[in-house]
Amino acid sequence: MNLITKINVSLASIIVILLVNLLLPLNSIAGKVVYALDSSEPSCMFNNKNISTEIPLDYCCSEIEKQLACKKDNSQFRCYISESSGQYYLVNRQAFNTCKEEGYYAKIQE
Amino acid sequence: MPKSKNKINKKIFFQFLLLGILSLLVIVLTLLNLQKSMPLQIDAPKNVVYNQTTNTLQFDSLTLKQKIAQMVIVYGNEDNKELLQKMLIGGVHLGAKPSKEAFLQSIKTFQKESILPLFITLDLEGGCKNPFENFQSFPSAKEIKTAEEAYAVGYDEGLLLTEMGFTLNFAPVVDLEDSIWNCRSFSGTPLEASEKTASYILGLQSSGILATAKHYPGKTLSSSDPHKTLTYADITPDDIAMFENSIKNNVSAIMISHIIVKGILNSESKPGVVSDKLITDLKNQFTGLIISDEVMMLGLKEYYSNKDQMYIDLFKAGNDVVLNFNQDPKEIYHMISVVEKAVKKGTISEDLIDASAKKILQTKGINVE
Numbered sequence: 001m002n003l004i005t006k007i008n009v010s011l012a013s014i015i016v017i018l019l020v021n022l023l024l025p026l027n028s029i030a031g032k033v034v035y036a037l038d039s040s041e042p043s044c045m046f047n048n049k050n051i052s053t054e055i056p057l058d059y060c061c062s063e064i065e066k067q068l069a070c071k072k073d074n075s076q077f078r079c080y081i082s083e084s085s086g087q088y089y090l091v092n093r094q095a096f097n098t099c100k101e102e103g104y105y106a107k108i109q110e
Numbered sequence: 111m112p113k114s115k116n117k118i119n120k121k122i123f124f125q126f127l128l129l130g131i132l133s134l135l136v137i138v139l140t141l142l143n144l145q146k147s148m149p150l151q152i153d154a155p156k157n158v159v160y161n162q163t164t165n166t167l168q169f170d171s172l173t174l175k176q177k178i179a180q181m182v183i184v185y186g187n188e189d190n191k192e193l194l195q196k197m198l199i200g201g202v203h204l205g206a207k208p209s210k211e212a213f214l215q216s217i218k219t220f221q222k223e224s225i226l227p228l229f230i231t232l233d234l235e236g237g238c239k240n241p242f243e244n245f246q247s248f249p250s251a252k253e254i255k256t257a258e259e260a261y262a263v264g265y266d267e268g269l270l271l272t273e274m275g276f277t278l279n280f281a282p283v284v285d286l287e288d289s290i291w292n293c294r295s296f297s298g299t300p301l302e303a304s305e306k307t308a309s310y311i312l313g314l315q316s317s318g319i320l321a322t323a324k325h326y327p328g329k330t331l332s333s334s335d336p337h338k339t340l341t342y343a344d345i346t347p348d349d350i351a352m353f354e355n356s357i358k359n360n361v362s363a364i365m366i367s368h369i370i371v372k373g374i375l376n377s378e379s380k381p382g383v384v385s386d387k388l389i390t391d392l393k394n395q396f397t398g399l400i401i402s403d404e405v406m407m408l409g410l411k412e413y414y415s416n417k418d419q420m421y422i423d424l425f426k427a428g429n430d431v432v433l434n435f436n437q438d439p440k441e442i443y444h445m446i447s448v449v450e451k452a453v454k455k456g457t458i459s460e461d462l463i464d465a466s467a468k469k470i471l472q473t474k475g476i477n478v479e
Contacts, residue, residue, distance in 0.1 A: 004125040004126065005125060008125065008128050011132035011133060015132065018136065019139060022146060046290075048292070051292070053290065053292060056338075058339050058407050058409050059407075061406075061407075061408075062406070062435070065205060065435060066206060066233065067205065067206055068206040068208060081243040082243045087243070102408065103436045105185075105437045
């Protein structure tokens with residue numbers, strides 16, 4: 001392979017990367033791959049003083065955005081206004097990622 | 111020239127041609143990527159003629175884009191403050207904060223340097239959804255036993271909200287039943303629930319806060335299937351009576367739900383919030399603010415394959431205020447630009463935008479000339 005061919009192949013590779021980044025930001029690809037591989041059902045539970053009810057994902061995403069923070073709790077996230085409150089949302093990873101995919105933003109407390 | 115040499119020259123020529131084309135493509139794509147990653151640039155508006163002393167705004171000094179922006183309430187992320195102020199956004203919605211001081215600071219940050227006052231909104235639904243949980247508790251709507259108690263709770267919530275600088279509360283929930291959270295609706299017979307709703311609205315508004323009856327036309331919190339996003343409901347006279355009674359008691363705003371309704375009202379197989387029939391019929395009996403439920407919700411988004419069309423339909427249907435809690439200011443600006451283009455093309459009536467923008471400004475207490 002001569003030099004020009006090598007340069008052309010490199011340029012073509014750069015074009016592919018630039019195109020992908022233009023249509024789908026590279027920094028979100030890893031997240032999207034993980035999300036796509038996760039086949040579990042999204043689940044969001046609202047806990048009100050030890051009574052737990054399932055919240056439709058639609059409302060769940062909107063509500064967790066309005067909470068003070070979400071804290072990782074085993075394989076799920078606990079989203080709350082007050083950390084000591086009897087009211088909180090328990091959101092599994094798939095639901096949490098779906099909300100993020102839909103453009104909702106939840107503050108994660110480490 | 112020998113044939114083989116000619117062939118080699120041709121090959122080299124094509125390799126160089128390809129090199130040129132690929133280099134050009136790399137440059138164009140790099141520029142496009144750079145443009146995409148650049149932060150949104152909006153100039154500070156210098157056209158707005160607003161006299162702060164007399165609180166008077168010359169309506170015609172606003173651009174079409176600014177009038178549309180007045181119709182939008184976004185999620186109050188302080189990082190976006192400057193851009194939102196430059197867009198002349200109508201209001202910000204605040205979520206939970208760790209303390210009263212944090213709320214006060216946030217409200218101050220948003221209102222300061224805003225050319226026109228912003229709506230500062232939240233969902234304070236007593237103890238069921240209480241963003242103030244870290245420093246103040248209230249009973250939930252379900253726990254309220256009498257109409258008198260409902261008035262007192264509304265009044266107390268309103269006093270605190272006014273003191274802190276809020277203007278609009280997205281409460282009360284007027285749906286007769288809440289089978290999801292089980293605490294957001296008033297309890298009792300439809301008549302009892304209706305009386306409590308009216309008293310709560312009177313209490314809240316007596317202390318200076320605009321109340322919002324939600325979610326029109328009802329059954330939003332009882333017909334949702336946790337595994338489905340598009341939801342359907344049959345609306346009964348009892349559902350509507352709750353809103354009629356709220357209107358009779360001068361509720362300032364009504365929030366429209368995403369559910370697809372039939373029965374006594376028909377949204378013509380569309381989510382209520384984009385049904386011009388549903389909203390026009392409501393506007394014939396209610397002159398207050400018509401507010402869309404949050405537009406990122408899947409119950410609306412999944413009805414559309416094209417988000418821009420959804421934005422157009424939301425404004426075209428007659429919503430005065432559109433809630434878009436996407437925290438990317440570029441997306442908010444995109445929505446405003448899409449709607450502006452649709453108005454210029456005649457798809458959305460400019461009179462409709464003008465009427466809503468004026469209604470919003472007047473509700474904020476601004477004298478519009």
